[in-house]
Amino acid sequence: MRATVFLCLCLLVSLTLTLNQSISHRDAINISTIQPLPIRSTIGYQIHSWDDLREWTQALKKGARWFKLDFNWPFNSTSLLDRDVCMVQENLSAEEKDDTRGCILLTHNDPIVSRTNYNTSNNVLELISDPEYRHWFAGRERIYIAVCFKLLDNTDICGNSQFISSWLSLLDDFFARARKVIDEQSLNVEFIVDGAGTAGGDRGCLADRWSPLVSTWISHRDPMEALHSNEKDKGYNSFQIMNLKVDDNDPEKYLKPMAEVDYGKFSQQNTYPYLMWEPDRQNVGELYERKGLAQAAGFKFAINFDIAHFQVFSANLSGGAWNVPVPSENSGKILAYTGPEGDVRIITSSTTNQTTHLILHRSDHLYAKLDEISRHVIPMGRIVSMVTIEEETKRKIFLSDDRGRLSEYHLRGDKVKLEKSWRSGGNLGVQAITVQDITVYYEMSKDGNTTECGILLERIHPGRKSNDSVCVSVEAFDHVSFSLSLPDANDSSCPSNHIIISIISSHHGRLSLSFECVDPLIPLHSFSSSSPIGIGSQPEVSTLRYNGQNHLMIVVTDGHCSNDLRKNTDANVAVCDVMPTSELHVLNYYYGTMESWLRHVRGNGGLINSCHKAIMFGSYDMGSDPAVSLFQVGEEVAVVTSHTGWNYDEEEEKKNHCGLPKRREGGVIDSWPLPTIS
Known part of the structure; x- marks a missing residue:
């Protein structure tokens, strides 16, 4: 040639x-x-x-x-x-x-x-x-x-x-x-x-x-x-x-x-x-x-890289996204919601030297200047899940840690107050959701009492013993995250008084996703097998119900840069046909409606890449310990993520092909405009 x-x-x-x-x-x-x-x-x-x-x-x-x-x-x-x-x-x-x-x-x-x-x-x-x-x-x-x-x-x-x-x-x-x-x-x-x-x-x-x-x-x-x-x-x-x-x-x-x-x-x-x-x-x-x-x-x-990656990289210049370093040695979980004045509120966690902080941030509006407004030492271990439920007079924040402790905090302005705390087995996370005016809780844990099951999912009643559990996986995943959501308004496969449990896991660098429609008022019986969707580690999931339709986003690290100069210019194989291999510190996002996700998983749709017509995929930054929170701002769905930045050395810099970020030693909060997918 x-x-x-x-x-x-x-x-x-x-x-x-x-x-x-x-x-x-x-x-x-x-x-x-x-x-x-x-x-x-x-x-x-x-x-x-x-x-x-x-x-x-x-x-x-x-x-x-x-x-x-x-x-x-x-x-x-x-x-x-x-x-x-x-x-x-x-x-x-x-x-x-x-x-x-x-x-x-x-x-x-x-x-x-x-x-x-x-x-x-x-x-x-x-x-x-x-x-x-x-x-x-x-x-x-x-x-x-x-x-x-x-x-x-x-x-x-x-x-x-x-x-x-x-x-x-x-x-x-x-x-x-x-x-x-x-x-x-x-x-x-x-x-x-x-x-x-x-x-x-x-x-x-x-x-x-x-x-x-x-x-x-x-x-x-x-x-x-x-x-x-x-x-x-x-x-x-x-x-x-x-x-x-x-x-x-x-x-x-x-x-x-x-x-x-x-x-x-x-x-x-x-x-x-x-x-x-x-x-x-x-x-x-x-x-x-x-x-x-x-x-x-x-x-x-x-x-050459993904659009979200560019939007995050240019955030501080364009003002159209967020790429904000935060003063913490590492990144924990993240939770975002809209404040009473239409402002954006973000809660993050960080654990250093056995001390856990809960950090509150505020911005006048999405992509305006993001300020830390308060920082609180809380008597918990490393936070593994964070969920909020808003009531008429207060906002409840439920935190669970890697020591199996579940705590309920009440949040007013920049003040955080511990209301109650329980022991639980949920060392992988606890999630809560309100169904027909009843708040139900599910916890996930590694089963330390038997070799028959690696991961347990359990419906719990905080403060009371429960034997209502189901085995999610015989194997113990490297990392797992789950989320609860009400069914879509037009979902004929799951009754409106049920909930959908979404579980994303990684095992030896492979990502798997599973869903189950359950009645929260009766004991769990079984859980569907998972379907492979991609590669990466430390997956985290967030769901949001918006206009009667659920949106679901997954973020991972050590993922795959589907678009870079090498892949885009390679004549040997089309980008959509590339078999993904893990690339260190590449942060990926997967984003789609629950309807699209269910159709893909139930149809054994295989690995998702940038060529999927319904589920968006791409890279958005470089780092580790990702976390994600979908939330509603006005009439739009928005996302914030957090991760630990990448303080790369000269050799790592030379090997990078996916879009090199600024060197960061602490935590980073990212956000970018989401596509219209509904």
Whole structure:
């Protein structure tokens, strides 16, 4: 196959009302009506090389509106068309396989003949015209798709060879078909040309080939005069998007010179954002805070990792998420709820040197400044579960510890008062829920009295002995967490006066999930077998009933980074087909409605990744000891998580590929906007 050095021709697809709307953007834009914005309001992202289109359902639900795809034309090292790769592709029609010009496959690196399931350029048009996705691709909000065409470096694009003519002919046909789809289905499409397709260098023959499309401008490759000029005769008027690279050795190398000239003509418009590719460290975003010039269209970082990961990393810059270090040596459990004034209240726990603290935090609203308002030493061991029940005049907090103690605290403002405490066997956690005005309690414990059962689940009456228990697992899990919830309003499989018990466990790095519908007023009899859902350790679960529907989130550490530069660019296997392997300190989230979870588990749906259509999955940070709490803020579902930060050494830093956080020694509270999944 060919060498690994490429030129890229990238096309950004913006879904707007008509293709012809882009014509006016080739002209300089008057800035008299542009209002300055704070830097934090302009930060955004572009999804980089998600060439497996099965991932796009989650990406769109998570809020992605800028994408980058790789359009690869298979040819060999002697610059001859390699049709063998095209002939075996299952996503190509018979007519496309017979095309003597070859085919366009979606892959960053060279396609190989042993892989037969690459997506194709035609699959992109099928996706944007699919009725299932119409509310995104024909909606009011613009969606951009960057399509990067691969060619060997030093290819003579303007040489009129049969070789290049075939490639250009394929692109011309793609644009023609795309325009037809756009016109017939009223999609808003604006193609933006990048890289080897621009009028820079010796590529002048392409200046008007796809007019009226605009181009990106790359500072270290394209004409420097185009930074300030829109001279039409030289094709400079097509350059309307600044696209900068992050240099690994000097991150400010390309950004600083642009800042010194106020980003040239690119700051004189508010239609297109600045782009920067491809940071993988949390501190890179701070470069723009120091060197940026805010404009309404924003500044988007091309990212390889998950959207939640970026939102957490950029939280302190954007103000659109939380990534808050807290003064504790380690992270315990977390609980969040809305206060009486609509403010956000968060309770965390931390145990150090046999002393356990309960810490109260407050924020005026979600993602505003988070303050610690009080800290309390409590007579308990390490907290293993935390649950709250709100009553008319007070809020009850039930805490259980690893010593088998259950305590009820009452919370008023920043004051915490111990009401009562009991001995229990629930050294793995206690949960409580109110059903028909009756509060019921369940505890989970390791069975130390028999070898017949590893994990026991028991309905308890605090302060009284109970023999109402059921064996959840013969094996003793490495870690287990459970949650109680009322059935969905439309759940015909579980009566409304019952509860659903959700149990997530890890054993030797494998995650398993089980559900059981139980009548809380009668003894437990049995529990369903668990179903594997992923990999990781220290899993924690939280459920929330919202508008009659339950939402469930699981967080784990030592999980799997489904999207990073290596996986996104690997031509050997599609991202959705990668067999996950544990990656140290990677924090994963799984998020879906209870209905989706039940359907998946009962149908033995297997391991969940970023390609699942209903259950969201991804990485959100790096660390250990995760905890999670779903809660309602106004008319939205929100999440807060806590974990112990990662104080990595130099060798660990070199091995990281999933997005490197800032070094942290203590606890960290994270939160990010959740997708609409109901």
